[in-house]
Structure formats: structure tokens, C-alpha cells
Amino acid sequence: MTRYNISLIRGDGIGPEQAEAAKKILETISDKSSSTKFTISEVDAGDSALAKQGKALPESSVDTIKKSQACLKGPVGESAADVIIVLRRMFDLYANVRPAKSYPNIPSLSDKVDLVTVRENTEDVYLGWEFNADENTVVALRVTSERASRRIAEYAFKTATLRNSKRRVVAVHKANVLRKGDGLFAATCREVAKKYPKIQYSELYVDACSMNLIRNPEEFDVIVTTNLFGDILSDEAAQVVGGLGMGPAANIGDSFALFEPVHGAAFDIAGKNAANPSSILLSAKMMLEWLGDRHGDKDVIMEGKRIEDSIVGALKKGSKTKDIGGRLSTTEFTELVAKSM
Amino acid sequence: MTRYNISLIRGDGIGPEQAEAAKKILETISDKSSSTKFTISEVDAGDSALAKQGKALPESSVDTIKKSQACLKGPVGESAADVIIVLRRMFDLYANVRPAKSYPNIPSLSDKVDLVTVRENTEDVYLGWEFNADENTVVALRVTSERASRRIAEYAFKTATLRNSKRRVVAVHKANVLRKGDGLFAATCREVAKKYPKIQYSELYVDACSMNLIRNPEEFDVIVTTNLFGDILSDEAAQVVGGLGMGPAANIGDSFALFEPVHGAAFDIAGKNAANPSSILLSAKMMLEWLGDRHGDKDVIMEGKRIEDSIVGALKKGSKTKDIGGRLSTTEFTELVAKSM
Ligand SMILES: CC(C)[C@H](C(=O)O)[C@@H](O)C(=O)O
Ligand SMILES: CC(C)[C@H](C(=O)O)[C@@H](O)C(=O)O
Numbered sequence: 234m235t236r237y238n239i240s241l242i243r244g245d246g247i248g249p250e251q252a253e254a255a256k257k258i259l260e261t262i263s264d265k266s267s268s269t270k271f272t273i274s275e276v277d278a279g280d281s282a283l284a285k286q287g288k289a290l291p292e293s294s295v296d297t298i299k300k301s302q303a304c305l306k307g308p309v310g311e312s313a314a315d316v317i318i319v320l321r322r323m324f325d326l327y328a329n330v331r332p333a334k335s336y337p338n339i340p341s342l343s344d345k346v347d348l349v350t351v352r353e354n355t356e357d358v359y360l361g362w363e364f365n366a367d368e369n370t371v372v373a374l375r376v377t378s379e380r381a382s383r384r385i386a387e388y389a390f391k392t393a394t395l396r397n398s399k400r401r402v403v404a405v406h407k408a409n410v411l412r413k414g415d416g417l418f419a420a421t422c423r424e425v426a427k428k429y430p431k432i433q434y435s436e437l438y439v440d441a442c443s444m445n446l447i448r449n450p451e452e453f454d455v456i457v458t459t460n461l462f463g464d465i466l467s468d469e470a471a472q473v474v475g476g477l478g479m480g481p482a483a484n485i486g487d488s489f490a491l492f493e494p495v496h497g498a499a500f501d502i503a504g505k506n507a508a509n510p511s512s513i514l515l516s517a518k519m520m521l522e523w524l525g526d527r528h529g530d531k532d533v534i535m536e537g538k539r540i541e542d543s544i545v546g547a548l549k550k551g552s553k554t555k556d557i558g559g560r561l562s563t564t565e566f567t568e569l570v571a572k573s574m
Numbered sequence: 575m576t577r578y579n580i581s582l583i584r585g586d587g588i589g590p591e592q593a594e595a596a597k598k599i600l601e602t603i604s605d606k607s608s609s610t611k612f613t614i615s616e617v618d619a620g621d622s623a624l625a626k627q628g629k630a631l632p633e634s635s636v637d638t639i640k641k642s643q644a645c646l647k648g649p650v651g652e653s654a655a656d657v658i659i660v661l662r663r664m665f666d667l668y669a670n671v672r673p674a675k676s677y678p679n680i681p682s683l684s685d686k687v688d689l690v691t692v693r694e695n696t697e698d699v700y701l702g703w704e705f706n707a708d709e710n711t712v713v714a715l716r717v718t719s720e721r722a723s724r725r726i727a728e729y730a731f732k733t734a735t736l737r738n739s740k741r742r743v744v745a746v747h748k749a750n751v752l753r754k755g756d757g758l759f760a761a762t763c764r765e766v767a768k769k770y771p772k773i774q775y776s777e778l779y780v781d782a783c784s785m786n787l788i789r790n791p792e793e794f795d796v797i798v799t800t801n802l803f804g805d806i807l808s809d810e811a812a813q814v815v816g817g818l819g820m821g822p823a824a825n826i827g828d829s830f831a832l833f834e835p836v837h838g839a840a841f842d843i844a845g846k847n848a849a850n851p852s853s854i855l856l857s858a859k860m861m862l863e864w865l866g867d868r869h870g871d872k873d874v875i876m877e878g879k880r881i882e883d884s885i886v887g888a889l890k891k892g893s894k895t896k897d898i899g900g901r902l903s904t905t906e907f908t909e910l911v912a913k914s915m
Binding site for chain 1: 702707711718817
């Protein structure tokens with residue numbers, strides 16, 4: 234029997250409702266499985282923490298997260314950047330992995346989309362280095378290093394190899410304008426590509442990519458790109474397959490990882506039992522896969538697969554939350570998923 | 575009778591074929607109209623100029639462009655940045671205006687899209703200021719000034735006022751990460767908004783915008799944004815309404831303007847008489863509008879309107895080029911448009 238310590242950030246807006254759904258599913262696994270158990274430590278972070286404790290990411294929360302083996306996070310509101318960017322940097326979570334997939338009975342621009350954005354997660358403009366050149370002019374530094382480019386490229390090619398799907402990696406950049414910075418990123422991707430002769434490698438300018446994600450999304454397999462482009466393109470890709478309600482993300486480092494929905498706090502539907510829990514449940518699935526890989530534990534990987542299978546099963550029967558044209562509440566959909574696990 | 579001197583950059587790939595189409599239409603106007611005449615000076619720029627003359631933008635071309643009242647430009651190949659970024663800066667063409675509109679009989683995510691991206695066109699990372707922090711690290715400077723933000727915001731609100739359509743401006747930025755830079759941009763837009771109480775003002779993060787362009791494109795009217803975000807979002811918007819074959823752009827300064835398709839050189843279909851000339855013809859339409867506004871000449875504005883009307887007329891009858899599901903060649907479609915003008 235393996236027991237995993239998971240820290241759970243409740244977040245803001247629909248965050249707490251999603252966190253509740255994730256807890257329910259993890260507890261269901263703990264109950265039903267004899268080999269996999271979870272200890273869940275809930276932590277405060279975000280607007281609510283800021284209001285209550287004066288800090289969006291209180292020390293005590295960081296301590297609890299540090300003691301856990303992985304972190305699952307609900308969306309955070311206005312203070313999102315103060316939570317997620319800090320955590321990504323603190324744990325050196327260098328790969329932001331965002332699958333976008335057509336699911337049954339969900340309106341999608343194509344029913345054959347199965348891609349993943351592998352977004353560099355540590356540099357670009359996310360270092361927050363901004364200066365006033367004069368009173369009325371700001372200069373922000375956009376940083377690109379060979380080291381960060383190489384490890385994200387490696388991650389992307391490994392992902393393409395493991396997915397064993399279309400076996401394609403496309404590096405997305407703007408090296409015609411950012412000649413040195415994205416030039417370095419592109420050259421590094423090209424170099425890493427040589428080590429993976431079985432993976433078909435190509436490049437696209439970010440503007441062309443934003444078109445092609447609409448024109449032929451089913452052509453993509455793995456997209457590797459820099460931080461801010463990855464932010465934009467992964468949101469776009471999520472919408473291509475029917476919306477952020479289904480979009481999970483993994484922030485992966487060498488010794489820790491954090492999982493969260495791609496979307497934000499959605500205050501407009503908060504507290505109404507209307508959120509789609511799929512994005513956090515699919516994030517939990519990614520977490521179980523990561524834990525399993527890391528601990529050589531096939532059982533927990535299987536439990537992750539069961540989460541996705543249950544969601545797909547529900548969707549096939551037309552059981553859906555409102556955001557994707559169904560009638561179920563957050564808790565009803567979660568119940569359904571839990572029951573069929 | 576008013577005679578306008580137009581410089582015409584032929585460009586690369588499908589550029590020369592598109593330039594030919596534009597010439598044909600401008601000549602048709604010269605022939606048919608008693609009040610509007612064009613003198614067209616063709617100039618070399620791009621890959622072909624680089625190969626022939628050793629420079630992507632030869633001095634002689636710049637001289638001719640400087641002597642003209644407006645420039646119409648076909649797409650350029652690999653050396654695109656060396657042509658267009660230089661020209662934008664040389665003439666201080668600070669507003670990049672890119673309409674995206676649903677046209678009849680063209681597959682679009684929605685048949686009610688009518689938006690325009692007003693992209694800041696002079697700063698951001700487009701200054702090309704990149705440095706090696708060390709051998710393996712590049713720092714690019716992303717510049718945001720109050721002056722450039724203000725004049726693009728002013729341009730956007732004026733555009734929303736003149737369009738008299740949904741009367742909305744949305745400022746798109748990433749001020750949660752680029753707190754100072756995009757913070758300045760957003761604050762400036764907010765300030766300008768106060769001068770236009772009849773225009774509804776809102777803001778969106780760039781990642782959310784890239785989603786919403788797919789989810790509810792018909793909600794947008796005027797999008798005002800920084801340079802690189804505008805590059806990405808305007809390509810996306812063009813694809814939302816069925817592809818870049820229809821997408822025109824205007825690069826507008828206080829005393830000069832340059833008009834060009836949004837798309838690139840499309841080498842794969844070059845020389846096959848297969849390109850859609852609409853993007854350059856609609857760019858020509860924007861040029862005639864700009865000339866008319868500037869010279870108080872209603873006739874030339876009317877001729878511009880005729881270009882679009884002829885294109886729409888052809889589309890309504892199902893007469894289309896291959897990129898949008900039709901069977902007509904570049905020259906056949908151009909003939910049709912010319913005939914009905
Ligand atoms: C909240 C924000 C800082 C964050 C980002 O830009 O990375 C979010 O958009 C995301 O994609 O996780
Ligand atoms: C060619 C390139 C430098 C250019 C840009 O990024 O501005 C192009 O993509 C455009 O949008 O006009």
C-alpha cells in the first residue's frame with residue numbers, strides 16, 4: 234500500500250467547489266483501492282488568503298506544500314500571479330504541460346484533436362524584471378536561456394516519444410523578430426530534435442500557429458514554446474476543443490509538481506454549484522500519472538486513467554455540466570464520476 | 575480630377591500575383607472614373623530584392639516609396655521583417671489596423687463577426703533590442719511608452735466612434751504579469767476611455783482574448799493591444815472568419831500609410847495563379863479610404879467601397895478562389911471583381 238501526501242489549494246471563485254470535487258474523487262480512490270491511499274492537506278492561497286492573512290501565499294501554506302509529494306490547485310482570482318508564478322519558481326517547475334483533446338459530446342472545432350502544449354515555465358517575461366527607462370517608458374526584460382530552452386525541448390521530445398501518437402514536435406516562436414532570443418530557443422530545439430530521429434520536427438511562427446490551431450488542430454501533436462506564447466496558445470487550444478472547463482495543466486519540475494486547471498476563478502458562476510469539475514479532475518489524473526512514474530507505482534497510474542475513463546463515460550451518455558451544454562451541477566457530475574470509478 | 579501616386583511592392587511568393595491583381599483594379603478605376611486616377615510605381619523589396627540587389631529594402635525602393643502618397647505591399651518571404659519592420663519605423667506607422675469580418679459564403683466560426691484589431695506598431699519587442707547577458711542567455715527588451723500607448727488608444731477609440739457599430743473597445747494585455755509595462759498600457763487606455771463616454775470600454779488578458787475570439791467572436795468590435803499580441807490575435811481573428819486569404823491590414827502614420835495583406839508569401843501556392851487576391855484588394859480599399867480621408871476626397875472613398883462591394887458580390891454568387899472552397903484562379907476572380915466595378 235502506498236500513501237501519497239497531497240496538498241490541495243482551494244483557491245477562489247469556483248476554486249473551492251472544484252477542490253471539493255477533487256477531494257471527493259481522491260477519497261473515493263482511497264476508499265476503494267487497497268493499494269493507493271491519499272492524505273490530503275488543504276491550504277489557503279489566493280484572494281481569500283490575502284484577505285484573511287495579508288498574503289496571497291502565506292508561509293504556512295508554503296510549508297504544507299513543501300511537505301507534500303504533489304500539489305493540486307484550484308484556480309485563484311486577482312492574486313493568481315502572486316501564487317502561481319511564485320510557486321512555479323520556488324519549485325523550479327519548468328514544464329507547463331497542457332493537453333487539449335476532443336472529448337465525446339463536447340462541441341469542438343474538430344473531433345480528432347489530441348495535442349499537448351509543452352510550455353517553458355520559468356523565464357521569458359515571467360521573471361517580472363521591469364524597469365522605468367524614464368517616467369513614461371517601461372522596459373521589461375524577456376529572458377531566454379539555452380539551459381531552459383534545452384530542458385523544455387528535451388521534455389517535449391520525451392513527451393512525443395511517450396505519447397506515441399503522431400510523433401511530432403513543433404517548436405513555436407517568433408525568431409523573425411526576436412532573432413537572438415527566440416533564435417536561441419529555435420536553434421536549441423533543432424539541436425535536441427537531432428537526438429530524436431523518430432520524431433518529426435518542424436517550426437512555426439507564433440502568429441501562424443494561432444491560425445493553424447483553428448484551421449487544422451488535428452494536425453498537432455506536441456507544441457513546444459516559450460512561456461508567454463504557451464500561455465496564449467494553450468488557452469486557445471482549450472477553446473478549440475470546447476472550452477476551458479475541460480482543460481488541465483501540469484507544472485512539472487525535477488522533484489515536485491503542481492497540477493491545476495488552465496482556467497481562472499470564474500467569479501461569475503462561483504458558489505452556484507455550476508462549475509465543470511473536469512478540469513481539476515483531469516489535473517488530478519495528470520498528478521496520479523506523475524506520482525506513478527516517479528514512484529514506479531502502476532496502481533496509481535491506473536487510478537488516474539480511471540478518472541478520465543469515468544469522465545469520458547459520463548460524457549458519452551450525455552451527462553454534462555452547463556458550460557458544455559448539459560444540465561448537471563458540479564456535485565452531480567462529480568458523483569457520477571465517483572460512482573463509475 | 576485627383577491623381578494619386580501609389581508605390582507598389584511586389585514582394586515574394588504569391589506577392590507578385592497579388593500585386594498584379596491590385597494593379598488591375600487600380601487601373602480599372604483610373605479607366606472608368608473621371609475623378610480618380612492612379613500612377614503606380616512598382617518597387618522591389620524582399621527576398622527577390624535581396625537576391626538581385628543585396629538588400630531586402632534597397633535605397634532606390636525607399637526613395638520611390640517616399641515620393642508616393644501611399645504604399646501597397648504584397649507579402650514578403652524570409653526577409654519580411656527586414657522590409658516591413660523597417661518601413662513601419664521609418665514612416666512612424668504607429669497603428670496597425672486589421673479588420674476581420676464574416677463574408678458571405680466563406681466558412682467562418684460565426685457569420686456575424688465584424689471586428690478590427692488596432693495593434694500598436696512601433697514598440698514592444700519589435701525594436702529589436704536584444705543582448706547576450708552571458709554566452710547562453712539572451713535578454714530582449716520589451717518597451718512600452720505612455721506616448722505610444724496613448725496614441726494607439728486614441729486611434730482605437732476614434733475607430734470605434736467612426737465605425738459606429740457596437741461602440742466597444744477592449745484593451746488586451748497581460749498586466750497581471752507585465753505589471754509595469756502592460757500596466758502602463760492598460761492605465762493609459764483607461765484614461766483615454768474617459769474621453770469617450772459613448773464607447774463601452776473593457777479589458778481582457780491576452781490569454782482570455784485568444785479563447786474569446788473563438789468562443790464569441792461576434793461580441794468584439796475594436797480590440798486595442800500591444801504589438802506582438804496584436805500580431806498573434808489578428809492572425810487568429812483572420813482564421814476565425816475563414817482564413818488569411820481575406821485579411822487586409824493598414825499600417826497608418828500621421829503623414830504616410832502602407833497597406834498589405836495580413837498573410838505571408840505562401841510559397842507553396844506561388845506562381846500557380848491560385849492565390850486569393852481579396853486580401854490585397856481589401857488592403858487597397860483601406861488605402862483608398864485613407865487617401866480620401868486625408869485629401870477630403872469622397873470619390874476615392876467611394877471607389878474603395880466599390881472594391882469591397884464587388885468582392886462581396888462575387889462571393890454571394892459563390893464565385894471564389896480555391897483557398898475558400900471555390901474554383902476560380904487569381905486572375906479569374908480579379909477579372910470578375912474588375913468587371914462589376
Ligand atoms: C495567472 C497567470 C499569471 C497565469 C500565467 O500567465 O501563467 C495563467 O494565465 C496561467 O496560464 O496559468
Ligand atoms: C513578418 C513579421 C515581422 C510581421 C510581424 O510580426 O509584424 C508579420 O507577422 C505581420 O504581422 O505583419
